[in-house]
Amino acid sequence: MKKSPTNPVRFNLSNYSDRVIGIGEAQKLNSEFIQRDSGESEWLPQHLIELEQQFQDRFSDEAIELLEQRIKQAEQEGKDQVLIPNANTEVSVDDAKKLLNSLSDSNRKEPIETLEESTVNLQKKKKDTLLIANNIDKAEFTKQRADQLVFDEKNHPPARLPSSFRSQEFGLKPHQEYGVAWLQNLHQYAPEQVSGCLLADDMGLGKTLQLLCFIGEYLENAKDKKPVLVVAPVSLLENWEAEANRFFSAKFAKILSLYGENLKDRKIPKHLISAQLRDDHGITHLLEEDWRGDADIVLTTYETMRDLEFSLARVDWGIMVCDEAQKIKVPTAMVTKAAKAQKADFKIACTGTPVENSLTDLWCLFDFIQENLLGSLNEFGKTYRRPIENIENVDNEVLEQLRNLIAPQVLRRMKHDVADLPEKIEVDHCKNITISSLQRHLYADVINRYRRLSEEGNQGAMLASLHSMRMICAHPFQLQPNASIHESPKVDWLIKTLEAIKAKNEKVIIFTEFRDIQVFLKRILLERFGLNVTTVNGDSNTSSKKGLTRQNLIDRFQATSGFNVIILSTTAVGFGVNIQKANHVIHYTRSWNPAKEDQATDRAYRIGQDKEVFVYYPSIAANDFDTFEIKLDRLLSSKRALADDMLKPNTDLGKELIRLI
Numbered sequence: 001m002k003k004s005p006t007n008p009v010r011f012n013l014s015n016y017s018d019r020v021i022g023i024g025e026a027q028k029l030n031s032e033f034i035q036r037d038s039g040e041s042e043w044l045p046q047h048l049i050e051l052e053q054q055f056q057d058r059f060s061d062e063a064i065e066l067l068e069q070r071i072k073q074a075e076q077e078g079k080d081q082v083l084i085p086n087a088n089t090e091v092s093v094d095d096a097k098k099l100l101n102s103l104s105d106s107n108r109k110e111p112i113e114t115l116e117e118s119t120v121n122l123q124k125k126k127k128d129t130l131l132i133a134n135n136i137d138k139a140e141f142t143k144q145r146a147d148q149l150v151f152d153e154k155n156h157p158p159a160r161l162p163s164s165f166r167s168q169e170f171g172l173k174p175h176q177e178y179g180v181a182w183l184q185n186l187h188q189y190a191p192e193q194v195s196g197c198l199l200a201d202d203m204g205l206g207k208t209l210q211l212l213c214f215i216g217e218y219l220e221n222a223k224d225k226k227p228v229l230v231v232a233p234v235s236l237l238e239n240w241e242a243e244a245n246r247f248f249s250a251k252f253a254k255i256l257s258l259y260g261e262n263l264k265d266r267k268i269p270k271h272l273i274s275a276q277l278r279d280d281h282g283i284t285h286l287l288e289e290d291w292r293g294d295a296d297i298v299l300t301t302y303e304t305m306r307d308l309e310f311s312l313a314r315v316d317w318g319i320m321v322c323d324e325a326q327k328i329k330v331p332t333a334m335v336t337k338a339a340k341a342q343k344a345d346f347k348i349a350c351t352g353t354p355v356e357n358s359l360t361d362l363w364c365l366f367d368f369i370q371e372n373l374l375g376s377l378n379e380f381g382k383t384y385r386r387p388i389e390n391i392e393n394v395d396n397e398v399l400e401q402l403r404n405l406i407a408p409q410v411l412r413r414m415k416h417d418v419a420d421l422p423e424k425i426e427v428d429h430c431k432n433i434t435i436s437s438l439q440r441h442l443y444a445d446v447i448n449r450y451r452r453l454s455e456e457g458n459q460g461a462m463l464a465s466l467h468s469m470r471m472i473c474a475h476p477f478q479l480q481p482n483a484s485i486h487e488s489p490k491v492d493w494l495i496k497t498l499e500a501i502k503a504k505n506e507k508v509i510i511f512t513e514f515r516d517i518q519v520f521l522k523r524i525l526l527e528r529f530g531l532n533v534t535t536v537n538g539d540s541n542t543s544s545k546k547g548l549t550r551q552n553l554i555d556r557f558q559a560t561s562g563f564n565v566i567i568l569s570t571t572a573v574g575f576g577v578n579i580q581k582a583n584h585v586i587h588y589t590r591s592w593n594p595a596k597e598d599q600a601t602d603r604a605y606r607i608g609q610d611k612e613v614f615v616y617y618p619s620i621a622a623n624d625f626d627t628f629e630i631k632l633d634r635l636l637s638s639k640r641a642l643a644d645d646m647l648k649p650n651t652d653l654g655k656e657l658i659r660l661i
Contacts, residue, residue, distance in 0.1 A: 015314045017343035019141045019371070022131040023281075029332045031136050033360050033381030064100065071096050074538075080234045081538020081571060089515055090538035092571055093303070127282030129334070130309050130341045135367055135376050136331060142372035146193035149408040151185045160184060162216030164251040172206075172213070173607065175418035179210040182411055184217070187319075187346050196347030196369030198325075200412040200646050203352045203599050204606025208243050211321055211350065218319060219253045219296050226318030228297045229342065233324050234259060237299045238551040239577060240323075256295035259304045266291040267308075287311035302327045302335040309338040320344035325351040328368060329361040331377060340368050353595050354646050359385040362406075362647065370409060388647070399647065412646055415605070422612045424605050430493060430618040431633060438487040439620065442472050442479050443627070469628035473620040474517050474589050485524070490618050494521075494586070495528055497616070502529070502563040506611070507582040511600050512589040513570045521588070525565055537569035554579055570600050579603045583611040588618065590632055594640040 013020060063085040070082050074093050082096035083089075091099065133141035159180035161167065172180070179201070186197050201207050215228050230240060237257065244252055258266065268286045270278070277283040285307045292298065292315070305312055320342055322328055328336040328349075349365045363380045366373055374380045384402050387395035415421060435443070446468045453461035471478045475488040485491050494510075501508055512518055518535050525533045534553050557566045558581040566582070570591050582604045591597040605613045619629040626634075 016130065017313065017341065019132050020130050020313065020341050021133055021140075023128050024131055025126060026129045026334070026337070027131070029134060029136050031331070031377050031381070033358075033363075033377050033385060034331055067096065067100050071100065079538060081569070083515070083538060090513065090569060090571060126280070129337070130313060132337055132341050134331070134337075135372060137376060137378055139372045139376045139379070143191075143195040143370055144193070145195070145370055145373060145409075146189055149186060149189060149194060151182060151408075156181050156185060159213070160217050160221070161213055162220050162248070162252070164216055164220070164248045164253075165213060166247055166249060170247055172209070173418075173420065175413055176206050176210050176213075179207075179411060179413075180213045180217075183210070183214045183348075186409070187214075187218070190346040194346075194409065195371065196320075196344075196349070197409045197411065198354060198365060198369060198406070199348055199350045200352060200354050200410055202412075202414045203602035204415055205413060205418065206607045207350055208240060208323075209247060211323075211348070212240075212244055212247065215297065215319060215321075216248060216252055222318065225296075226316050226345065227292065227295070228253075229312070229315070229317045229320045229344065230297060230299045231302055231305050231320070231322050231339065232299070233327065234301050235550065235577065236323055237301070238549060240299055242551060253296035254294060255297045255299060256292060258291075258298050258300040258308075263304065283310060285310070302339075305342075306335045306338040309341055313338070313341045313343060315343065317342060317344040319346050319348065321348045321350060322368070323350045325349035325365055325368075326353055326356055326361065329354075329356065329364045331360070331364050331367070336364060336368075340371075352599070355648065356595070359388060359402075359647065366406065366409075373405070373409075403647070421605065421607070421609060424601075424613045424615060427614055427616045430497070430616050431630075432621045433489045433493050433618055435620050435622045435627065436476075436487045436489050438480060438483060439472050439476055439489075440622065442476055443469065445479075446472070466628065470589065471514075473627060473629045474512070474514070475520060477520065478516065490588070490620060491524065493618055494588070495524070497586070498525075498529065498565065501584050505562045506584060507557075507563065508565045508584040508586060509579060509582045509604055510565060510567045510586045510588050511570045512567070512587075513591075514589060517589060518567050518569070521567055529565075531565055533565050533567055535567040538571070551577065557581075568600070568603070570596065577603055578606060578608065580606060580608040580610075583609065583613045584616070585613065586616045586618065590617065590629070590636065594636045597636065598640070 013022070066085045067082070070085075071093060074080070074082050074096075080093055081090045082093055084091060084096070084099070135141060156178075159172070159177045161172075161180070179199070183197070183199075186194055190196075199207055199211070219225055219228065230237075232240065237259065241255060241257065244255060256262075266287050268288055270284050273284060273286060287308055291311070300308075300312075322339060328339045330336055347369045349369050351365075354365055355361045360377065360381070363374050363377055363385075367377075375383065384398060387398045388402065446465050450461050450465040468479065473490065475491055476483040477488075480487075485495075498508060510521060512521070515537065518537060522533050522535055525531045534557050536550055536553050554566070554577055557564060558579060566579070570587075570589075585601050585604050587597060587600070591600070601613075601615055605615075617633060619633050620627050621630050
């Protein structure tokens with residue numbers, strides 16, 4: 001029988017990093033710089049506001065409890081998407097939690113605890129956590145950086161590749177070799193003179209392969225090698241394993257996947273955890289002492305790292321990678337705190353969008369990789385964020401000071417600068433699809449209803465109207481169930497476009513986050529083309545023990561010769577998968593965020609693509625007014641021009657679109 005870990009020495013602070021200052025209940029952190037502005041402290045992302053307002057009357061207590069159960073199930077099964085009850089729409093687990101608390105506030109006055117608090121009980125229970133020096137009000141923990149971190153860009157030593165790299169079959173691109181050499185140069189100063197870096201390459205430049213080469217060489221040749229921790233959304237972890245298997249021989253380091261079903265045999269059963277730990281401290285997630293075995297690389301999710309922080313933070317990691325590191329951009333989030341509690345010699349934050357909402361995102365990432373380089377959050381906010389984010393009078397001198405300060409630890413390349421890729425062509429003719437008479441009629445009904453509800457003081461009228469406008473443009477069947485295909489010009493355009501692509505024997509990705517639209521398009525493609533199209537969304541498996549995984553479905557699509565179509569959820573497969581066999585990308589419905597939309601396109605437009613990539617944004621238009629889709633396209637296009645500058649926030653456009661409409 002496995003022994004119960006009753007010995008309190010397990011939680012001796014000497015077992016943890018110097019940044020861990022105690023064990024106890026998490027303290028609420030407050031700072032004027034944590035929220036973008038004072039009016040947004042309770043603001044939901046726009047797509048969640050739509051859901052809340054559109055389906056508020058359908059969210060009974062039973063529906064809220066079902067949503068809570070689905071969140072728990074998604075985390076237990078390693079899924080990163082949740083299907084919203086009554087809405088037939090999927091959102092990320094994090095977004096589902098935000099929606100849950102918002103609905104709980106309005107329906108029950110007291111929010112239901114989610115798995116963020118590691119319980120689904122309505123009664124609040126004590127739960128201790130690792131407490132860290134948070135660097136919010138003042139700098140409580142500092143890692144010094146050398147005054148100079150020398151790297152000769154033109155005459156640097158060549159990248160050292162692991163012997164397990166299949167160099168006879170594959171070769172690194174010049175920018176990838178540079179990236180590995182840059183990482184190795186910086187790593188030589190760790191941990192005394194530097195603590196980590198930000199790898200901010202554009203999507204599709206092969207960051208995972210660069211990191212695997214860097215990690216592989218370290219594990220082969222380091223004098224005092226330590227294990228490596230890779231933390232990523234579950235949709236990316238399969239790709240890490242797939243690339244390790246593809247580009248490296250069996251000599252490569254042993255990998256352990258620590259999430260989902262693989263956790264069961266490595267966790268201590270709850271009944272074997274001492275009653276004192278369970279009842280007095282709320283500690284119910286612990287790993288066996290020998291959980292890692294002989295694995296050199298541990299792959300895990302952000303949620304698993306958070307839940308198992310008492311076990312994972314005791315390990316002396318040589319390298320720690322946070323992939324899609326925007327997951328740890330919020331200073332108050334438990335996953336952020338768990339990441340900062342880890343004991344690692346060299347930490348890599350990997351994200352193409354280090355600033356999504358405000359410069360607080362950047363501060364939080366650097367507080368992970370090089371503590372106190374940017375000062376406390378409050379100091380940073382006054383010194384950098386306020387003058388840089390002053391829309392009326394941006395202080396460019398301060399902006400350049402910030403760039404220069406972080407430059408030695410940031411590597412950012414864009415595809416148009418370094419990648420040897422074929423051309424990406426945006427097809428314009430589909431941006432002016434004439435609205436049908438039925439759509440025009442339904443559109444007028446929505447506008448008239450909005451005006452009537454607004455006069456009655458209904459504050460949710462605009463949001464509900466926006467959702468209806470989106471659905472009318474996609475296909476009017478939701479508002480008019482008997483609507484024919486001929487009354488949906490976008491569907492007519494899609495069929496004709498796919499016929500032309502079929503004649504070229506090429507492959508297509510169709511993106512839409514709406515489950516009803518996915519089902520509808522799948523039926524149309526079966527009827528018109530005889531294709532039983534694969535749909536990959538939040539319900540798709542991420543565990544091989546449950547049948548075909550998300551990656552298996554994509555691999556099967558890519559292996560099919562000739563014309564084929566795959567339907568993907570923008571939110572579920574917006575990053576972490578490679579689909580270079582497709583060279584046509586159709587955004588059937590649009591994202592609110594241009595960065596997320598570009599990430600979706602980059603599933604096809606990335607290293608390994610050998611054909612021109614055609615990108616389509618079909619938009620319903622009228623000759624006498626600007627439709628919802630025309631206004632959204634205009635906004636997205638204007639924001640996309642700023643995307644290359646990583647210090648420019650790339651926020652959802654919901655509020656701006658509401659003001660415009």
